[in-house]
Amino acid sequence: AGAVDAAEKIRAVIENEKHPIAGCRTVSIGVAQRMQNEPVRHWQRRTDEALYQAKENGRNRVVASDDNKSSIGDSVWLSWQPEWESGNTGIDEQHQEMIKMTNYLISMASAGKGFKEIVRQVDQLLDHIVRHFEYEEGILTEKRYPYYKSHAGIHRDLVSKAMQLKESCRNGEALISALFAFIVEDVIMGHLLVYDTVFFPYTREERAGSQAASAVILS
Numbered sequence: 001a002g003a004v005d006a007a008e009k010i011r012a013v014i015e016n017e018k019h020p021i022a023g024c025r026t027v028s029i030g031v032a033q034r035m036q037n038e039p040v041r042h043w044q045r046r047t048d049e050a051l052y053q054a055k056e057n058g059r060n061r062v063v064a065s066d067d068n069k070s071s072i073g074d075s076v077w078l079s080w081q082p083e084w085e086s087g088n089t090g091i092d093e094q095h096q097e098m099i100k101m102t103n104y105l106i107s108m109a110s111a112g113k114g115f116k117e118i119v120r121q122v123d124q125l126l127d128h129i130v131r132h133f134e135y136e137e138g139i140l141t142e143k144r145y146p147y148y149k150s151h152a153g154i155h156r157d158l159v160s161k162a163m164q165l166k167e168s169c170r171n172g173e174a175l176i177s178a179l180f181a182f183i184v185e186d187v188i189m190g191h192l193l194v195y196d197t198v199f200f201p202y203t204r205e206e207r208a209g210s211q212a213a214s215a216v217i218l219s
């Protein structure tokens with residue numbers, strides 16, 4: 001509430017002060033309070049949403065993000081985009097599951113769920129990631145992906161870093177938010193949405209090939 005009052009003061013000062021050249025000026029402000037353990041990116045997104053809402057509602061106003069919005073299930077941090085499809089059904093299903101689990105984890109943390117519950121969910125997600133990496137490496141070997149070695153090396157590094165962080169969280173040397181940040185920034189944003197897309201031409205080939213084959217059968 002303090003931030004909303006401060007923003008309101010700023011807005012009023014700007015509105016009442018005439019600029020010598022521009023004349024009357026107004027400002028739209030979005031405010032969001034960071035929830036306990038809420039990832040910075042998610043918090044920034046809520047602030048942005050509040051700002052857009054202030055502009056949409058006619059500008060020259062302060063809009064505070066509805067904190068209830070961050071309750072479980074309501075807020076989706078990331079939704080699946082068609083361009084993230086690799087063409088391999090197994091990989092795509094696992095990638096979608098990874099994003100779904102991360103969304104859930106973020107909403108759990110934002111809703112202030114207990115440490116134990118969050119750790120259990122983090123464990124499930126990490127298990128899923130490890131199994132997914134193994135599966136993906138199997139497909140990349142099958143496809144004779146030329147950069148297989150470096151890709152598998154990145155997987156290995158990500159897993160060992162995640163395990164180290166998990167250990168540090170367990171014995172209180174790191175905050176669970178550091179592990180979240182790692183999963184969100186390094187595993188999802190950095191790896192899944194960047195490095196994985198490099199092999200798509202190899203996994204998409206399969207789909208293009210099977211379409212060509214069915215076209216031949218049809219003709």
Ligand SMILES: [Fe+2]
Pocket residue numbers: 095132136192196
């Ligand atoms: Fe992947």
Ligand SMILES: [Fe+2]
Pocket residue numbers: 136151155191195196
């Ligand atoms: Fe990968």
